[in-house]
Amino acid sequence: MRKIIATFLLLFALFQTSNTFAQDLLKSTDLSTLKVDYLSDSDIAKIKTQLQTNNVTIEQAEPMALAKGMSAAEFAKLKERLAMPVTKTELIKKDNKEDDDDDEKAAAFGKKQEKIVNTKVKDTINALIFGSELFDNPTLNFEPNLKLATPVNYVLGPGDELQVSVYGVQEFNASVPVSTEGKVTIQYVGQIPVTGMTIEAATQKIKGAIARVYSTVGSGQSQVAVSLSRIRTIRVTIIGSKQPGNYSISSLATVYNALFLGGGPGKNGSYRNIELLRDNKVYKNIDLYRFLVNGNQSDNVGLKDNDVIRIPAYNQRVTLEGQVKRPGIFEMKMGETFSDLLSFASGFNEFAYTASVNVLQKTSKEFKVKDINAAEYTSYKPLSGDVFRVSKILNRFENRIKIDGAVFRPDTYSFYEGMRISDLIAKADGLKEDAYSNRARIIRLKSDLTTEIVNVDLAKALGGDLEADIALHKEDIVTVYSILDFVEEYKITIDGEIKKPGIYEYHENLTLNDLLVQAGGLTGSASKRVEVARMIKSEEIDDANPNKAQLFNLEITATNNEQLKNFELQPFDVVNIRKMAVYEKPEMVTISGAVNYAGKYVLATKKDKVYDIVQRAGGLTAVANIEGVKIKRPIQAKQIEDLENVNLNLGKKDSIQNKLTKKLKEDLKFATIPVDWKSIVKNPKNNTNVTLFPGDEIEVTAFNEGVKVTGNVLLTSEIPYEKGKGFGYYIGSVGGVDNKGWKKKAYIIYPNGKAAVAQSFLFIRSYPKVTPGSQIIVPEKPEVKKMSTGEFVSIAGVLASLAGIVIALIR
Structure with missing residues (x-):
């Protein structure tokens, strides 16, 4: 019976919470009955968690466990179990209890709190109001951090929970809630009132009460620790927000956290005169601009139960538009100036015109416009409804001058009064060697914004002549010409048997040999003959001379790309390298199929025929x-290309020619030429013994006794050839044509590529002869659009009208 009771007690101990089990391991006075083999993976995981929470390693816990009666063998088993990895089952449990894990993490820091969530409503109506984005950002929620230490001035109330621990010679640990009467009940100590007290004062009071029961506490042999383990929820009321109402929030929450939950001020709510009411009195006036502009959180005070946050309507708002860093709608207080408004908008941006600002004001009857100068920024006090517009600076320069052309540093420079052309050229590091010094051009902007040209003699201006060295104006554009601009660009053309034919630049003293080398040299087919055509230049027209160009016939050594006598070229000469009279590379044809030596063969003569290659x-x-x-x-x-150039006169929208061209390009890569081999053998001069072209392929098929039937037939098949049988026999052998088959247009393709179609004469249809290896194809009937009832009625009406006209004419 005692063994049964002991076993029951052991099992009961094993199913306790992780906190109790950890106390058994680290603080219990008797561990002699602990059996590690009975512990589950979950129990081991809880022990591991508690050891980590208390910052105790398994090696540090060993002497404590052995001193409390745990055997060395059992502790070794426990150490081995703790060293094992987490099982898959435990991982699944963790995934299914994420919320519980969050609570455990919070408990590890000593505090828990019910999570408070409020769905945010995006503010689209008041998006331009400065500060509205503060309450639309879900990452900026001002939630209190439960992982931080409890403030010493935190005031306890019903709903809070304290963790009271006695450690040392005497041990005690309990979680005690603050009751609705504001008291905590501690075992053997009794009830202690703590409501309305700070956590620091309550700790001292609880220590004193425990000291009266635990004698070692008074003597200092045991210590008392009091911490806040669960935080109560308080209720606050928000008036004038986007989502007004009563909110249950953490007792550690602040004003900004409550405002965020309420969605911030409403459509007409103030951002600068928010009131925190406590005990029916204004406890704090809150100005959100202090936080938005300066990051000052002095207004973000803590809340108490039954606090009221009142958001009144705004007194005055103004609008700031244009070239400021943060345009929008701003709320102004009495006494604030335009400078304060600028600071709310983070000041002017880089392109703002800062000398004055335009403001649109509202009177009792109409609008009026006012200009505020920079000197008035600190004194002008905006009125409700004012619309300030900050414009851009002008897109023009007050001291710009430009020089381009034949100078070393063409660019834009700063202008100063009294600057002359020589000063600007000196800034540009002087003239380049190719500068045309007789004249430079100035494009000048006149007072009426039209332009004029002023010419300058650069040689005199740079030589010290003050009249030529004229004074410049701002926005002048000075152009220094280059003598290269007046030189015609000469070219030389070379074509024919050269590796890089084309157009090349002409240089003085350019010779034919130079051009041949520049063009990559002659090809292997080049002959020694070279023709140079030169343009004829003359001041007078010579009608007796019909020549358009002067021709030079030269000879070169093709092997070394050199001319026997150097020939100097002139601008626009055209050089042609002639090809050798006889220069043709061997070209090949292919023969495949049922021949003895299939492969590629070179065309030995220009008139090689089919019979020659087969032999x-x-x-x-x-x-x-x-x-x-x-x-x-x-x-x-x-x-x-020839087909594309043919005009079939089918109209622009007709696709016959396009389809034919596409078929030649993509589908048909070869044209088939039938060969009558029997006739060629009898007479090699037969017209089917055609002359071959390079790239031709002679194909000799093997004998096949079957006849293939394809197309729109019921069964595509190959039927054994029977002498004397015609079209009908083979089409019938595959089940006949299907419902789309067009039998009267059926045709046959013979093994040599020749085709034949069915013909008719006086209602008598004749089909071509069928031979072994041929292929019968039944095409598809073209789609015929049937006439609709409406079309039929329309035609009948037209015919009836015509009949009436004819009858009338006859009468």
């Missing part, structure tokens, strides 16, 4: 289909 490839193999020889010829870019 060079060893002839056809035994499996070759003699009716399946064809040539695939690549479509050249010039063919597509």
